[in-house]
Structure formats: structure tokens, C-alpha cells
Amino acid sequence: MRARPPPAAAAAAACRAPLRLLRTGLAAAMSAARPLKSVDYEVFGRVQGVCFRMYTEDEAKKIGVVGWVKNTSKGTVTGQVQGPEDKVNSISRVFCGVGRMSWLSKVGSPSSRIDRTNFSNEKTISKVEYSNFSIRY
Numbered sequence: 001m002r003a004r005p006p007p008a009a010a011a012a013a014a015c016r017a018p019l020r021l022l023r024t025g026l027a028a029a030m031s032a033a034r035p036l037k038s039v040d041y042e043v044f045g046r047v048q049g050v051c052f053r054m055y056t057e058d059e060a061k062k063i064g065v066v067g068w069v070k071n072t073s074k075g076t077v078t079g080q081v082q083g084p085e086d087k088v089n090s091i092s093r094v095f096c097g098v099g100r101m102s103w104l105s106k107v108g109s110p111s112s113r114i115d116r117t118n119f120s121n122e123k124t125i126s127k128v129e130y131s132n133f134s135i136r137y
Contacts, residue, residue, distance in 0.1 A: 037088040038067075038129075039122045041104055043077045045115035052077055053135045055109035060133035063087050070136035079136075082128045 043052070048071050056069045056079070065083035072078050081088050091103050105117035 034084040034086065036083065036125045036128060037085040037122070038080060038082040038125045039088055040080050040120045041078065042072075042118045042120075043104055043108070043114055044117070046111075046113040047077045047108060048075055050111035051109040052112045055112075056104070057133050057135055059103050060091065063091055065091060066128050066130040066133050068130065068134050068136045081133075082125065082130060085124075 053069045053071065056077070060067065060069075060081065063083075065081050065087050067079060067081040067083075069077060069079035081091055105114060108114050
């Protein structure tokens, strides 16, 4: 019969598990289990100069998706989201049958106003192309 590790050793091992995830990266963790999805977006309205990119980055990190966001010369915000299909759907669709999106099409930063959002190039992917979600310049 194998001896059980002392409770302190078991607790220490449990604390190291999240560190392994950080070392291997969010992208590696995503590629493991569920189907992955990628979608591009462009947001129209008052979305520049109102911290929209920062709020988008924070929301994406909370949800657990990777990709990028940036301002365009046309006054819009564009980007790409990748990750597990259910998580990408949560940022790019409303499941209650109302239509596309809550975040990015209805909700943005507190001072923003979203007139419309175009989603394009929606596809299933075999692995994510990014290791995190970032603001591009």
C-alpha cells in the first residue's frame, strides 16, 4: 500500500497546478479539449477615445479567449477572437435568440456607443494563433 503524502505536500502540489497552466500558456490549454473557433469583427459607433479597446481586452481575458483589438483609420475598432467555441460564442453571440452579441455589439466601455458590429470570417480552427489577448497599435 502506497503512503499518502502529508496534507501540506498535497496542498502544495494543488497550488502548483495553476502555475503549470500559466507556464504552458492559455493557448496550449485551449487547444486540448473543445472545438476551437475564430471570428473577426469590426465595431462602428463612438468606439475610439472611450477606452473601448482596454475594456475589450479585459472582457476577453475574463472570458478566456485570445486575439487582438485595434483602432482603424476609419474611426472603427477591429479585431479577432479565438478560443473554445462556447467562449467565442459568448463574446460574439447572444444565446437567448435575440441575435448577434452582447459584448462587442451591444455592450462596450461605459462611454462608448455601438451602432453596429460586423462579424466575418467565422471558422473552426485546429489551434489558436495567439498566446493572449492584446491591444494592437
